Amino acid sequence: MLDCCARTGEEKETRALHAASAGRRVVFMGDDTWKDLFPGAFSQAFFFPSFNVRDLHTVDNGILEHLYPTMDSGKWDMLIAHFLGVDHCGHKYGPHHPEMAKKLSQMDQVIQGLVERLENDTLLVVIGDHGMTMTGDHGGDSELEISAALFLYSPKALFPGAPPEEPEIVPQISLVPTLALLLGLPIPFGNIGEVMAELFSEVEDAQPHSSALAQASALHLNAQQVSRFLHAYSAASQDLQITELHRLQNLFSNASADYQRLLQSPQGAEAALQTVITELQQFLRGVRALCIQSWARFSLGRMAGGAALMAAACFLCLLVSQWVTSPGFCFRPFLLIPMACGLAGTIVCAGLLTTTGLKLDPVVLGAVAAVGSLLPFLWKAWAGWGSKRPLAALLPIPGPVLLFLLIRFAAFFSDSFVVAEARATPFLLGSLILLLIAQLHWEGKLLPPKLLTMPRLCFPASTGPPRHSGTYALGLGVGLLLCIRLAGLFHRCPEETPACRSSPWLSPLASMVGGRAKNLWYGACVGALVALLAVVRLWLRRYSNLKSPEPSVLFVRWGLPLMVLGTAAYWALASGADEAPPRLRALVAGASVVLPRAVAVLAASGLMLLLWRPVTVLVKATTGAPRTRTVLTPFSGPPTSQADLDYVVPQIYRHMQEEFRGRLERTRSRGPLTVAAYQLGSVYSAAMVTALTLLAFPLLLLHAERVSLVFLLLFLQSFLLLHLLAAGIPITTPGPFTVPWQAVSAWALMATQTFYSMGHQPVFPAIHWHAAFVGFPEGHGSSTWLPALLVGANTFASHLLFAVGCPLLLLWPFLCESQGPRKRWQSLGNEAEARVRPEEEEEPLMEMRLRDAPHHFNAALLQLGLKYLFVLGIQILACALAASILRRHLMVWKVFAPKFIFEAVGFIVSSVGLFLGIALVMRVDGAVSSWFRQLVLAQQR
């Protein structure tokens, strides 16, 4: 049972808190959900566990044990008994079951017993807060579910006449004012219910006049309260209809004046009182209708329009991402000119608006820019594409990854799956990884391990030479699954699943008691930091050059350890601030302000340095003839198939050719001065990884200490995933570079998975507000954007990191190119030789292959960005559709709407991050170009 609002058969329910505040003794017995809803409101309470749907009797029997003794003791003003058996029985057996008959007859006996014991001044109220469907469930908005019985009884006669055959339907909100007035309490301010006037008639007097007067005064009290509420509400918010509001206010003032006049002259006719009563009732109902109309108003047209716009944007993303790499695409006519058009249109529009003195609306300007750039693009595209070729040729061929995207799309429409997304995403991600490995196997991209030689199901033969062994890919996959599994240990439970228990590791260390465990955890967190640093440095040492004298490299060597130190020191202060001796208090407070800011400033300065000098290349001028060395991919065993022969024979030929050329050149004299540039092959990814690390540290500081382990896992698993994906992406030189869909989908899934393992949930109560006080322990004063930025950075850290790191998907296969020869070097055991003569080792081209084809490089970057936007776009489209289609669903405000808002903000953050990541790659590209130019100039001199 997910919905905790399932209660049946309550007695005497009212605003327990109000009664308690007015000094009434409120006794409660039953469902323990009340304990959390109204803590400390009851003078006496008997709670029983209620979440097991199969348990029909614990709560009811517990109540029955205490009900009659409590009633007889008389120590209560209000007694609430919340029976739960009928509801559970409905869920478990349905309404037409012998168990239900037993349960209902038991409830009958309870009511009979209560009726016998009631005293004259007591009112028995039996209500159910919902009905049930024919299957015994509830939660929807069908008539059977939203209607329930209301039974009022008192030994004293309540109603003037016989009750009508067809009693009128009383809205549930009318219980609050009725019970409040009956108990002699003020009606709660926010109430818009209407008192049940019949209950206030003086039956025993037998005078119709006094009865009507009592009803009118009750209604008048109620109407006064509602009028006050209406006044305050309409002053604060403008969404009520003005004319209707005025009409209602006039109605109330008229009725109120009539009522006052009738009070002055009590001999007035009963008919006049009746009109006052009708007028007051009209006013109350009018207010209710007005509020319902204004509060639960959905603009279907706007919803449909927004969804259509989003769907169109997604479709355009898909089309353009496929089109970009096709040969007929040029950047200038298709993208630059429409962009210029859009910008010009916006400027003209803004100028017009300012000259005419109208208010500048950013939404209008954005729309003008979008339309202004889109229309020329579509026009050009239509002309360039030609009407002969079918549009469907552009659409990607559906593969198994489409199934994953579809599952993900569909899962947003089920509240259970949205609630369980924290567990469903790792499941999907793990499946995708296994699928990737299986695909590598079937497509023959792996060298078959020697042990298992399985005949293949007649699948197409290998398309390219196998680059990696099966155990390598399997090892990567197992490592990835292990990382995901470990990251799954950090999870926060959604409110809807009471059986789930949140991970205790998400709380800050300061909340821990027990010094030893705290110290151990602190050590583990610092260890995670150091490991993160070590991983990044190891990677940079392997693929890039840590010896380069460039400032950004120096920063990585010295600045990053400083940041680790600062973070560790801050954590030590934060987790042990309470234990500090009093004279050090000021120092500790000062340090906890300074340290996080210092780390953030260091990270920002590192990023600035990186942007200033992004090329991390070690240049050495040497003399000697350039020697080229062919790369022989390791190949074991005799060639078995035609494909192998096609691969091996040219290699042998090329090798022999090189040998001959080498011998010829050796006889010649030494060549001119040459320049050796090291690690040019990884300039792009080195800059990306450095930037990501620099971004990760301030983000890490905003989280609880132990989440640093998740950050470590994040880096590890994204490295592993990139390696695994790189094994499956063929390097096509010089051809168009593409990043396959499964890579982008896995990347997006991993972003979501990390969002959850960092302890977030897409609901507002789960936001980590404490992030706003990192570095600002005293608060922020009146500024709002800084805390919003900090909390946003905390919440969407994984979205940001993965979006910025997205270009790595394109770069990594080229990076992995270097692995083959390196392995050969190491396996030969010639490390000493390599160290002595490092100049002789010719680097493979690696990422310089991208520079060799700048047009394709740009196209691939654009395509990658569009694909990532598409994958994120269909997620947000699914969320928007779910929230609008299921707008009458019980869970819409609890699940679907918050999910949509989180997904939308995450989308914005991801788009910005993606833009930044691609901009960084472009910046590096420009810097490399100018570096080459300088080199050529220096050579010429």
Added chain:
Amino acid sequence: MKDTDIKRLLYTHLLCIFSIILSIFIPSFFLENFSILETHLTWLCICSVFVTAVNLVLYLVVKPNASSKRSSLSYKVARFLKCCIYFLMSCFFFHVIFVLYGAIIFETLQLREIPPVIYIFVFYRVTSIWENSLQITTISSFIGTWLGAFPIPLDWERPWQVWPISCTLGATFGYVAGLVISPLWIYWNRKQLTYKNN
């Protein structure tokens, strides 16, 4: 591939399906309170024992690789030991996968109850040369297990929506589907399939 072989395959698979169906009904005559959902693990064991027994009997009767020339006792023992090693290795492999994979969704303690149904065709795989049908049944039961995990988060409040019941039920359904599909698939693609053995 001869048509008779496909027929034999079909009949053996039908017998396997029949044994699974029997494993649902027969134990209720001997055991009290037996039902698939309540005493799930018992049923699973019985089912796997049934399928294993049927497979062994069929293996002895049908002798799919009777063409083996060497038939000395030591060779048989070596083969049997090899089978056992393969079996244990595959158990370990599947265990790792389920721990890494299933444990993400479910509590770690219950992971000891790995669906033994999976092991059966692993055993079957090494003792038979009908690899195609084996691959199909393995893949389909794996897919069945995977699909079986999907209903778990839904709030239908059904008793089978619990780990590992839905997964093992999915695996069983997948296995049965694989048994049905594989002869048909082989029949449709018999032109493209060539084997070294035949």
